[in-house]
Amino acid sequence: MPFDSPPKFVSFLSDYGLQDEFAGVCKAVMLGLAPELTIVDISHDIPAHDVRAGALALVRAVQYLPEGIVLAVVDPGVGTERRAIAVETESGYFLGPDNGLLAPAVAMIGGAGRAVSLTNEDYHIVAPGPTFAGRDILAPAAGYLARGASLDELGEAIDPIGMMPGLVSLPSEEDGAIVGEVWWVDHFGNCQLNIDPAELQLHGAAVGGRVELRFGGSTRMARWVHTYADAKASELVMLVDSYGLVSLALDQRSAAQELGLRAGSGITVVPPPEGAR
Secondary structure, X not given: OOOOOOOOEEEEEEOOOOOOOXXXXXXXXXXXXXXXXXXXXXXXXXXXXXXXXXXXXXXXXXXXXXXXXXXXXXXXXXXXXXXXXXXXXXOEEEEEEOOOOOHHHHHHOOOOOOEEEOOOHHHOOOOOOOOOHHHXXXXXHHHHHHOOOOHHHHOEEEOHHHOOOOXXXXXXXXXXXXXXXXXXXXXXXXXXXXXXXXXXXXXXXXXXXXXXXXXXXXXXEEEXXXXXXXXXXXXXXXXXXXXXXXXXXXXXXXXXXXXXXXXXXXXXXXXXXHHHX
């Protein structure tokens, strides 16, 4: 166990939304087992069934979460043979379906130590159907860990190497251009790309200069600026966002909506020719 005493925090992410009772019921189950818990809501607005979006949200958030338990539920395979797992790391436990949701965040904070499949029904809630594992298997496991149960009590040991890997795309190079995609569109419509600014600099782009963007049959120019407010009216800009990646933005407007981009949209960044650098 990575703690001298039971963990005090659960950081909770799901695609449950807030219209239904699902997220609230899971929190009630955890607090019923461990009333002293503090629950941090990372987000419950992950697009329904979008494991990739959930995995990327965890990667963005994990370094800022308190030590303790991370409970993540984006589970389109609920009720099937996919495993529900608990993974021990240096900073606590990750609980969720073994479908690629947990793996990128676990890797980011140093990798898994031990892991179990949550097969011990003594630590489940008896349920009339198999389609709410968040309530019936994962939330109880979080509550029992917070009450002092050991990882081994929750189920059978599994090899962490066998965890389903996350499907997180990486950019590539083609004829001197960087071929990437939109990883995330935030609430404001800013489009985070899977491109490191250092890679753009290696290709000759620089703050204050312009790059060519190709996407969906369109071509646009974008200026590399320091912050959103540096954009002129109607000007498409590129900047380094709060997670250190390249984002596309319009000042106080949705770049995603105006450009027709969404998470997963392909985008090619063409740095300036050498003579223009």
